[in-house]
Amino acid sequence: MNILITGANGQLGTELMRQSPDRGFSPIPVDLPELDITRPDQVRDSIRDGAISLVINCAAYTQVDKAESQDMPAYHVNCVGPAVLAHICAEAGIPLIHISTDFVFNGAKQSPYLETDPISPISVYGKSKAVGDAVVEKIQNRHIIIRTAWLYALQGQNFVRTILRLGAERDTVRVVSDQMGCPTCAADLAEAILMMVEAIRTKGEIAWGTYHYCGKGVTSWHEFAQTILDIAKSYVPLKTSQVTPITTDQYPTPAKRPAYSALNCDKIEKAFGIHPKPWQESLEKTLLQMLKPNNESR
Ligand SMILES: NC(=O)c1ccc[n+]([C@@H]2O[C@H](COP(=O)([O-])OP(=O)(O)OC[C@H]3O[C@@H](n4cnc5c(N)ncnc54)[C@H](OP(=O)(O)O)[C@@H]3O)[C@@H](O)[C@H]2O)c1
Structure with missing residues (x-):
């Protein structure tokens, strides 16, 4: 089964490739500059010959703070991109797996968010992702949208690597303790996505729609650090x-973040085991790999 993986050089894309x-599965990696998901000609070219059975979209504009001052590029990539992919997947009759975020919620809830909870994003990034999700739902019935959170991987720009660097360089590291969520290892998310792809391969039709997947347990950025x-x-x-530990007020950022964005993952457990x-x-497994390169724990 040939799977086109867009944004293949990013955190999640790299894990899916691995x-x-x-x-x-035979993964076909594509990323900028050779494949821009907002370019219908390039997307069409990459699946034209009928050799692709499914697309996993890992491409996104993910710079949450920068998006506040660069809303056009964020909306362009996160809305037009999914629309192009959904349209061309529908045209080709192949499913689309698209990745979304906990930042579509406003953080006012006090218990893990369900797939059916109303969305109400409070940042440009969150709003752009929410619109992207809506167009996928509208255009291609055979879709899976996976909302995930606080993603980190062995490589790429992420919180784990930033804290390791700061912890090595500085005597004091200050991190917010009043934002709660679920750290998610990209390797685990990739494994979950490939289990869903396996279900599609064996059954053909599955319960399409939106699912949550994140690490188990709720923590603060401070406890995570x-x-x-x-x-x-x-x-x-x-x-x-x-x-x-510091408060959000003590660490102002251009983008507002939800105070609480834990995701309830019961639906994906029931539907796909x-x-x-x-x-x-x-986290421990990933750090072992990062810090002891010869470790064979995965
Ligand atoms: N990171 C998180 O904490 C987090 C949390 C929740 C959900 N998510 C979602 O999870 C998914 C994967 O995130 P990630 O952390 O793996 O992202 P990432 O590491 O930022 O990777 C995204 C990839 O997409 C590429 N890209 C950007 N614009 C593109 C375009 N127009 N066409 C094709 N490729 C493009 C990027 O290339 P450049 O690097 O050259 O721009 C990069 O290689 C995204 O949908 C994201 O919104 C992430």
């Missing part, structure tokens, strides 16, 4: 031992 062959350094200190020298792993377990 895991697909082991599961018997502290856990990163607690694990890392056994492997690398660090200047920071205790992360200083996909069980999210505890976030601490996946």
